[in-house]
Amino acid sequence: MLLHFLPSSRFGQTHPVALLNEFFVLAPMLKVPDHQVAGHTACHGKLGPLIDDSGRFYKPLQDDERGSKELAFYSSFSSNTRIPDHIHRFFPVFYGTQLLEASDGSGLRPHLVLQDLVSDHLNPSIIDIKIGSRTWYPQASEDYVQRCMKKDRETTSLLLGFRISGLRIYGNSESGFWKPEKKHVQEFTLEDVKLVLRKFVSSNSPIDSNSFPDCCFAPSVYGGSAGILAQLLELKAWFEDQTIYHFSSCSVLMLYEKESVMKGKSSGAEIKLIDFAHVVEGRGVIDHNFLGGLCSFIKFVSEILTGPDEHSTEACSQDSEEMHFN
Amino acid sequence: MLLHFLPSSRFGQTHPVALLNEFFVLAPMLKVPDHQVAGHTACHGKLGPLIDDSGRFYKPLQDDERGSKELAFYSSFSSNTRIPDHIHRFFPVFYGTQLLEASDGSGLRPHLVLQDLVSDHLNPSIIDIKIGSRTWYPQASEDYVQRCMKKDRETTSLLLGFRISGLRIYGNSESGFWKPEKKHVQEFTLEDVKLVLRKFVSSNSPIDSNSFPDCCFAPSVYGGSAGILAQLLELKAWFEDQTIYHFSSCSVLMLYEKESVMKGKSSGAEIKLIDFAHVVEGRGVIDHNFLGGLCSFIKFVSEILTGPDEHSTEACSQDSEEMHFN
Numbered sequence: 001m002l003l004h005f006l007p008s009s010r011f012g013q014t015h016p017v018a019l020l021n022e023f024f025v026l027a028p029m030l031k032v033p034d035h036q037v038a039g040h041t042a043c044h045g046k047l048g049p050l051i052d053d054s055g056r057f058y059k060p061l062q063d064d065e066r067g068s069k070e071l072a073f074y075s076s077f078s079s080n081t082r083i084p085d086h087i088h089r090f091f092p093v094f095y096g097t098q099l100l101e102a103s104d105g106s107g108l109r110p111h112l113v114l115q116d117l118v119s120d121h122l123n124p125s126i127i128d129i130k131i132g133s134r135t136w137y138p139q140a141s142e143d144y145v146q147r148c149m150k151k152d153r154e155t156t157s158l159l160l161g162f163r164i165s166g167l168r169i170y171g172n173s174e175s176g177f178w179k180p181e182k183k184h185v186q187e188f189t190l191e192d193v194k195l196v197l198r199k200f201v202s203s204n205s206p207i208d209s210n211s212f213p214d215c216c217f218a219p220s221v222y223g224g225s226a227g228i229l230a231q232l233l234e235l236k237a238w239f240e241d242q243t244i245y246h247f248s249s250c251s252v253l254m255l256y257e258k259e260s261v262m263k264g265k266s267s268g269a270e271i272k273l274i275d276f277a278h279v280v281e282g283r284g285v286i287d288h289n290f291l292g293g294l295c296s297f298i299k300f301v302s303e304i305l306t307g308p309d310e311h312s313t314e315a316c317s318q319d320s321e322e323m324h325f326n
Numbered sequence: 327m328l329l330h331f332l333p334s335s336r337f338g339q340t341h342p343v344a345l346l347n348e349f350f351v352l353a354p355m356l357k358v359p360d361h362q363v364a365g366h367t368a369c370h371g372k373l374g375p376l377i378d379d380s381g382r383f384y385k386p387l388q389d390d391e392r393g394s395k396e397l398a399f400y401s402s403f404s405s406n407t408r409i410p411d412h413i414h415r416f417f418p419v420f421y422g423t424q425l426l427e428a429s430d431g432s433g434l435r436p437h438l439v440l441q442d443l444v445s446d447h448l449n450p451s452i453i454d455i456k457i458g459s460r461t462w463y464p465q466a467s468e469d470y471v472q473r474c475m476k477k478d479r480e481t482t483s484l485l486l487g488f489r490i491s492g493l494r495i496y497g498n499s500e501s502g503f504w505k506p507e508k509k510h511v512q513e514f515t516l517e518d519v520k521l522v523l524r525k526f527v528s529s530n531s532p533i534d535s536n537s538f539p540d541c542c543f544a545p546s547v548y549g550g551s552a553g554i555l556a557q558l559l560e561l562k563a564w565f566e567d568q569t570i571y572h573f574s575s576c577s578v579l580m581l582y583e584k585e586s587v588m589k590g591k592s593s594g595a596e597i598k599l600i601d602f603a604h605v606v607e608g609r610g611v612i613d614h615n616f617l618g619g620l621c622s623f624i625k626f627v628s629e630i631l632t633g634p635d636e637h638s639t640e641a642c643s644q645d646s647e648e649m650h651f652n
Binding site for chain 1: 464484486487516566567569614615617618622625
């Protein structure tokens with residue numbers, strides 16, 4: 001395993017970073033990202049990722065093989081000449097690793113230094129979709145397999161080939177974000193998933209359960225030559241061919257800026273793959289588990305764009321900003 | 327469950343069909359198919375399918391829910407107007423059901439009356455590929471799930487997204503067919519699968535383990551606008567869209583006539599889906615398990631057509647019939 005520590009100018013033993021819970025010291029340099037929708041969070045003295053103001057995301061390497069596997073993946077992927085250029089954009093940029101004080105106060109710990117995917121956004125709406133009907137890989141321990149299998153069967157993974165792991169959907173400047181609790185998200189059904197994917201691109205409040213999502217922004221977020229669907233199809237074409245990696249338990253992060261769309265600007269819609277702690281070698285076989293789940297997700301997005309919708313109102317033909325947002 | 331019994335002119339209580347083991351009576355009417363490569367066979371007084379001389383295949387309905395589920399599928403599929411016309415050709419024609427003396431001597435039993443897929447062929451080479459990394463479906467009993475899962479992990483299903491269930495590959499008029507035993511087929515590894523898919527389209531003997539398969543017939547069997555790959559891609563496009571059925575534990579049967587290719591005629595290469603005893607409703611979700619496995623299989627076939635091959639000889643540029651067949 002190649003542990004590649006980049007030279008550290010801002011963080012190091014001569015200039016230690018304060019513990020996270022000593023906020024007054026940490027504040028100007030590293031902070032807890034507030035846009036995180038799934039995974040471990042660095043709140044209340046727990047171990048989690050941090051960000052800085054320059055657009056970098058610091059993900060602590062876990063002690064067990066998850067840490068070393070994720071680092072091995074980033075090292076391999078970022079230097080692999082068989083990865084087409086246009087595919088790199090679907091992954092966070094990898095800047096190496098850095099020794100940092102961990103957010104849980106446990107001392108210095110190597111962190112992956114990655115691109116902060118939302119640093120250019122003000123109020124991004126985000127959904128984290130864990131892809132694959134199976135989140136375990138054949139070589140894993142029996143205990144791990146059983147735990148994953150249980151969760152795959154309890155969530156929508158087995159049925160849909162993916163599950164929503166977390167989300168935050170922007171409403172407006174007054175209501176802020178809808179960010180359901182983890183427990184609630186884990187209990188999402190097929191119908192919940194459909195609803196959330198509609199709410200993600202709707203002008204009406206995501207919190208209001210009485211109004212059916214109007215999908216006003218679907219054409220500009222999901223549709224178009226640079227929209228989410230086009231990006232997913234590009235990614236799919238790569239997965240039909242690539243036999244280098246199998247992305248077990250990996251997520252597609254989908255994000256865009258609602259306020260930007262409302263102002264008639266670009267949505268900034270994009271997808272990124274994240275979480276590579278369980279990537280294994282493809283050994284000449286395509287990742288049929290990821291590909292199947294990705295195709296299922298693509299079908300859900302397509303249906304919102306093309307399917308008949310008896311619920312939609314004429315709201316979309318009007319100025320949505322005037323109607324719903326002030 | 328609709329049990330639809332077609333009127334029987336040739337078989338019925340007034341004109342009973344003899345038991346299979348009483349060959350002298352049965353011979354002119356029904357016989358055991360010799361082209362079967364997987365599944366239950368009607369030999370030695372066991373229950374299995376029969377064929378007649380008019381191109382029909384009689385598959386006994388099993389007593390448990392498998393029988394009723396397969397009949398329900400054929401009834402639904404054959405009358406479903408949402409199935410595009412060009413997709414019907416990938417399925418055996420369904421002629422209804424018929425009461426027949428079962429091949430195991432257990433008396434009258436309803437049989438599915440289907441198209442005999444190989445009745446037009448003299449010496450077809452056939453591979454039965456069970457598609458999907460998971461051969462069980464979420465609603466199945468825990469016992470069934472565990473049994474399937476064990477087999478999926480022991481065979482190539484989990485790794486490749488498919489497994490070869492059976493095969494027979496024609497060599498020449500002297501050597502006849504290579505038809506490895508079921509136990510041997512179940513133990514196929516990734517490398518075995520690659521080798522078999524090459525042997526299937528090669529001019530050299532499938533039995534000879536010393537000569538590497540030359541893939542002489544790959545362009546005319548796997549390739550071309552009407553070849554296996556083109557058909558698989560057509561099927562794939564449907565699976566990316568259809569949310570009506572989930573084809574658990576279903577097989578793609580791939581067949582062609584080697585002697586025909588050698589004579590410069592059409593290979594007659596085609597794929598057919600078979601075995602629908604575990605088809606369940608799609609409930610608005612694509613069959614991501616089947617699709618993923620199908621894409622993996624497509625990749626294997628594509629690689630034989632396009633991949634570099636250090637083993638190939640110049641045999642293919644010569645008249646293969648003169649070289650290997652007399």
